[in-house]
Amino acid sequence: MSELNKQIEARLRTRFAQLRAEAGTKLPDNFFQPVFDHLDELVDVVASLQDYSTEPYMDKVRQVICTQCLASPDGRCVRRDAHACGLDVYFPIIVGVIEQALRADPGLPA
Numbered sequence: 001m002s003e004l005n006k007q008i009e010a011r012l013r014t015r016f017a018q019l020r021a022e023a024g025t026k027l028p029d030n031f032f033q034p035v036f037d038h039l040d041e042l043v044d045v046v047a048s049l050q051d052y053s054t055e056p057y058m059d060k061v062r063q064v065i066c067t068q069c070l071a072s073p074d075g076r077c078v079r080r081d082a083h084a085c086g087l088d089v090y091f092p093i094i095v096g097v098i099e100q101a102l103r104a105d106p107g108l109p110a
Contacts, residue, residue: 032086038065046098
């Protein structure tokens with residue numbers, strides 16, 4: 001894992017701790033696990049797209065990450081359908097954290 005991805009992981013863990021504290025109900029322990037299991041791919045998706053909407057990012061995530069996770073061949077995911085996937089539920093926040101880190105990294109082209 002690159003140094004940038006380690007920084008992104010640390011930022012996400014901090015933000016997820018805040019989300020857990022704000023949540024009225026206890027989130028499952030593995031709620032955000034898909035984010036960390038596929039962090040490199042997720043960062044690549046966000047870095048490869050630039051859009052004001054999260055829909056293009058989500059479309060690409062469903063193609064690249066969800067097919068490797070728990071999605072069935074038809075694209076359905078029991079975890080996502082049950083709102084038990086932190087990647088799906090908090091996707092705009094996750095993309096925002098990653099975008100901030102990518103913009104702050106001086107090694108990336110403008």
